[in-house]
Amino acid sequence: MAIDADFRKNRKRAGKQEGIAIWGPVNPPEMLGIRGNAAGVDWDICNGCGICLDVCPMHVYQWRETPGHPTSDKKAFPAREIDCVQCLKCETQCPEQAINATFLGPQSWWEQATVYVMFLQIIGGIVYGAVFGPYWDFRILQYLGWVVLAIGLPFFFSPIIYFQKRGKPQEGKTFMLTTVVVDKGAYGIVRHPQTLGCIIVMLASMLISQHWAAIIIGLTLSVLFYRWVLTEEKGLVVKFGDDYKSYMQRVPRMNLLLGTVRMLQQKK
Ligand code: SF4
Ligand code: SF4
Known part of the structure; x- marks a missing residue:
């Protein structure tokens, strides 16, 4: 049994x-x-x-x-x-x-708290900026924030879009449990599109609200998330071996500009 x-x-x-x-x-x-x-x-x-x-x-x-x-x-x-x-x-x-x-997401209380704080920063900053206007009244930066938000959201939801389609999760397992390296779509531009999406969306919240609290929390979490990515990559190398090492050489970690240029060059 x-x-x-x-x-x-x-x-x-x-x-x-x-x-x-x-x-x-x-x-x-x-x-x-x-x-x-x-x-x-x-x-x-x-x-x-x-x-x-x-x-x-x-x-x-x-x-x-x-x-x-x-x-x-x-x-x-x-x-x-x-x-x-x-x-x-x-x-x-x-x-x-x-x-x-299985994959269970953030496990420790402080990791879970960090995710809650991130959503608080994003939703709080955007609602504040939309309702009260930007704290420092730089309207042009607030408009830029809405553009940044539109860029960040597809990256934010990238695992839902690409892991189900391309990750070949085992039958009966969550789509987060990919069995192959996903290197298409957003994952063909950067290796950690969801984390990049979180950082971009938090940046959008900073620009839209221009509130000191959103800026301090957003910058702190961005540094923390980058450190998490470095740790996660060690595990991904163990899990996928040479396939992931080759992916690391082809696709940058989170450099959106470099990733976009490389992708366009490959398409030529
Ligand atoms: S592989 Fe591990 S869990 Fe499975 S029977 Fe052997 S010792 Fe137990
Ligand atoms: S790292 Fe792999 S082998 Fe080790 S417990 Fe997790 S699934 Fe099992």
Whole structure:
């Protein structure tokens, strides 16, 4: 019997082990439930073979002793699931189909808070500018802000547009779990169009509102997002290997001007 792919919906949380979610039912030592969220392991199925520990490029799994359990006395524990790059090597190679890995978006409270603050900056700045006019009264900059907003929005929604069509997500998985490098459309101009879209839309909010709060938050988050991209790229190289390295040589990270010039040159 394989792990329930919908365990995040179908099972109830039964606490945490070392900060990692436990999904019930649990009745040790015979019934241990599922450990993990981004990389969930059904401990009642796991036979302790160790394949997932060997194949995971991010060293997500560690052993935990489970004496008295009917299938094995040690289990794969997703101690570093926060580092999971969703390559699915563990899931596809687990002989017992005991693993389900997925993309869950921002996980830590501060990452989630950052996303909320971003939406607050965008919506707050745009509504403020539209209702009260620009704080510093530079109307020409506000008009420019609306143009910048129109440029940024398609980049902002780029994963929805391109990942579903081109990313070849596995059946039953979210479209964010691409199995191939997507290098078409916005992804043919820059490697991180969604993050670039966030930064452009925040810039639009700054120009439209011209409010100091929107500017401080927008600039701070832009720096933070750029740092996230640098970290994310390391994971993408691990996940896609040479395909991603080749993509890195062809397409700039977030330089819109360079990306547009390169794309136009390729089309000639
Ligand atoms: S590959 Fe599967 S059965 Fe083997 S240790 Fe990992 S989770 Fe358990
Ligand atoms: S999906 Fe890949 S990175 Fe994530 S836990 Fe499995 S093997 Fe490791």
